[in-house]
Amino acid sequence: MATSRIVVYGGRGALGAACVNHFKQANCWVASIDLNPNENADVNITVPKDASWLQQEEHVVKELGTALQGQKVNAVICVAGGWAGGNAAKDLSKQADLMWRQSVWSSTIAASLAATYLTPGGLLALTGAKAALEGTPGMIGYGMAKAAVHQLTKSLGSKDSGLPENSLAVAIMPVTLDTEMNRKWMPKADFSTWTPLSFVAQLFDKWIKGEERPASGSLVALVTKNNITELIVQ
Numbered sequence: 458m459a460t461s462r463i464v465v466y467g468g469r470g471a472l473g474a475a476c477v478n479h480f481k482q483a484n485c486w487v488a489s490i491d492l493n494p495n496e497n498a499d500v501n502i503t504v505p506k507d508a509s510w511l512q513q514e515e516h517v518v519k520e521l522g523t524a525l526q527g528q529k530v531n532a533v534i535c536v537a538g539g540w541a542g543g544n545a546a547k548d549l550s551k552q553a554d555l556m557w558r559q560s561v562w563s564s565t566i567a568a569s570l571a572a573t574y575l576t577p578g579g580l581l582a583l584t585g586a587k588a589a590l591e592g593t594p595g596m597i598g599y600g601m602a603k604a605a606v607h608q609l610t611k612s613l614g615s616k617d618s619g620l621p622e623n624s625l626a627v628a629i630m631p632v633t634l635d636t637e638m639n640r641k642w643m644p645k646a647d648f649s650t651w652t653p654l655s656f657v658a659q660l661f662d663k664w665i666k667g668e669e670r671p672a673s674g675s676l677v678a679l680v681t682k683n684n685i686t687e688l689i690v691q
Contacts, residue, residue: 541572
């Protein structure tokens with residue numbers, strides 16, 4: 458018997474896959490939502506890549522409802538996203554559009570899922586970025602999208618947001634996650650300042666269980682130094 462039901466939006470990415478594996482090992486029922494399936498999940502919902510924002514939302518909400526058969530979920534975790542560089546002189550609208558699709562579309566659809574299927578007291582976790590608290594001139598589209606996720610999180614954590622009673626809406630703000638791709642592209646970086654994926658999955662697990670929860674609407678920076686990660690709540 459599954460202990461909890463968890464939805465991971467972006468379940469095929471590095472962090473998403475780590476979350477799927479973590480919760481499967483904890484005997485949870487896990488649904489993965491992504492462009493491609495994650496074979497370790499109990500249910501896979503494939504997002505139609507070329508569909509509009511509204512069409513994607515309608516598809517995902519309907520498919521999850523079919524899979525749940527009237528049950529509720531304990532958490533909706535959105536770790537979908539991506540990165541793109543670029544300033545105002547090069548591909549600004551192109552890069553901003555891509556970042557909006559990857560981070561903002563997914564986050565708002567996750568919020569709709571939470572409003573519909575999250576149990577009272579459940580967790581909605583989104584993914585922002587610490588860099589987006591300041592100007593991001595070398596990656597303007599990315600900074601814009603992540604700042605929008607921060608604003609969405611603050612709104613969701615406020616009264617009358619539409620989320621179930623006592624639910625926790627929170628955004629993590631990583632600096633750099635310790636993924637294979639990051640190591641490939643930044644082989645000379647100081648890995649002791651990168652946040653392990655397992656730490657993030659365990660953090661979500663704590664919050665689902667009601668342990669060490671920040672206030673709803675919080676932005677939580679993950680700052681790692683000497684392989685130790687500190688949470689800085691904004």
